[in-house]
Amino acid sequence: MADGRDVETDDELEELLGFLRDARGFDFTGYKRSTLGRRIRKRMADAQVTSYADYRDRLETDADEFGALFNTILINVTSVFRDPDAWAFLQNEVVPEVLAQLGDDEEIRVWSAGCSSGEEAYSLAIMFAETLGLDEALHRVKIYGTDVDEEALREARAGLYPAKVLEPLAPELRDKYFEANGARFSFRSDLRRRVIFGRHDITRDAPISRLDLLVCRNTLMYFNVEAQTQIVDRFHFALRESGFLFLGKAELLLNDADRFDVVSMRQRIFRRRPGSQPTPYQPTGVKIRPGSATEVKTVARTRQVRDLVVDGAPTPMLAVDADGIVVL
Numbered sequence: 442m443a444d445g446r447d448v449e450t451d452d453e454l455e456e457l458l459g460f461l462r463d464a465r466g467f468d469f470t471g472y473k474r475s476t477l478g479r480r481i482r483k484r485m486a487d488a489q490v491t492s493y494a495d496y497r498d499r500l501e502t503d504a505d506e507f508g509a510l511f512n513t514i515l516i517n518v519t520s521v522f523r524d525p526d527a528w529a530f531l532q533n534e535v536v537p538e539v540l541a542q543l544g545d546d547e548e549i550r551v552w553s554a555g556c557s558s559g560e561e562a563y564s565l566a567i568m569f570a571e572t573l574g575l576d577e578a579l580h581r582v583k584i585y586g587t588d589v590d591e592e593a594l595r596e597a598r599a600g601l602y603p604a605k606v607l608e609p610l611a612p613e614l615r616d617k618y619f620e621a622n623g624a625r626f627s628f629r630s631d632l633r634r635r636v637i638f639g640r641h642d643i644t645r646d647a648p649i650s651r652l653d654l655l656v657c658r659n660t661l662m663y664f665n666v667e668a669q670t671q672i673v674d675r676f677h678f679a680l681r682e683s684g685f686l687f688l689g690k691a692e693l694l695l696n697d698a699d700r701f702d703v704v705s706m707r708q709r710i711f712r713r714r715p716g717s718q719p720t721p722y723q724p725t726g727v728k729i730r731p732g733s734a735t736e737v738k739t740v741a742r743t744r745q746v747r748d749l750v751v752d753g754a755p756t757p758m759l760a761v762d763a764d765g766i767v768v769l
């Protein structure tokens with residue numbers, strides 16, 4: 442720029458990220474700098490600001506700008522049954538295995554992490570209902586849909602989509618699972634009750650546990666290698682033995698033969714190896730020495746309390762902390 446103010450160093454970007462974390466509790470430090478820098482600069486250009494420092498001033502004086510920035514960084518693109526061949530593989534090859542390792546009446550626990558506006562979570566509900574039959578799905582399937590983006594979650598909770606969004610669905614499936622509601626379609630309310638949405642940051646918050654299937658697609662790729670490794674540790678913890686992990690097509694080639702078997706590299710589907718030790722979950726910033734008695738006790742106790750609470754409750758539950766973050 443003519444005024445020379447666009448000469449920015451990485452330090453300035455890091456400073457802005459620190460500000461976002463302190464001001465809004467949103468920690469983008471684990472995100473890949475290339476994508477992040479590009480997106481923030483795009484937002485700065487739209488806001489007609491040329492330096493990170495000036496942009497920080499803007500954020501301090503204009504609270505709405507945070508929303509606009511988060512919308513630009515958190516890319517919410519999604520669709521119903523995104524990558525149909527991967528979903529066909531999941532339904533034909535994986536779901537039968539999930540069912541085979543559970544008793545006839547046992548709950549099926551599924552997590553869509555980074556669910557955006559909910560299409561992925563509802564696709565999972567439809568897939569299980571088609572496989573099990575609606576009655577059995579209503580009785581057994583529990584799907585958690587989580588994201589950091591509150592705005593996307595609001596759409597997910599509403600479960601109300603324009604016809605265009607539902608075009609990838611066969612017409613008979615659309616009519617079976619959605620009801621016309623004005624110009625839009627709402628997901629059928631009985632099955633909707635089996636899908637629980639909540640805010641959850643995959644880089645920081647306690648993972649949902651005892652999962653049969655964990656779906657995290659087109660979300661990991663925004664993180665740097667270190668953050669991805671930590672997230673995969675948590676996912677390993679979250680899965681039951683022999684539980685399945687379904688990643689996005691463009692995502693990392695999970696190369697962790699000690700802990701995961703490859704079910705299909707092409708479709709990015711992996712399976713937690715039986716007997717592989719779970720990596721203990723640790724809240725960010727808390728250091729527990731690996732293998733120490735404290736570590737073993739903390740993990741065992743947390744799990745025990747969680748399992749007792751969840752198993753003892755007559756209704757599906759979600760626990761959030763004072764900041765509205767899903768902790769259980």
Ligand SMILES: C[S@@+](CC[C@H](N)C(=O)[O-])C[C@H]1O[C@@H](n2cnc3c(N)ncnc32)[C@H](O)[C@@H]1O
Nearest residue numbers: 515519520555557588589590642643658659660
């Ligand atoms: C491209 S969308 C993917 C949506 C869906 N999983 C799919 O594949 O169609 C990426 C989603 O990841 C969410 N996301 C980004 N960072 C996240 C984080 N730290 N924790 C949870 N979700 C996150 C974004 O808000 C966005 O909704």
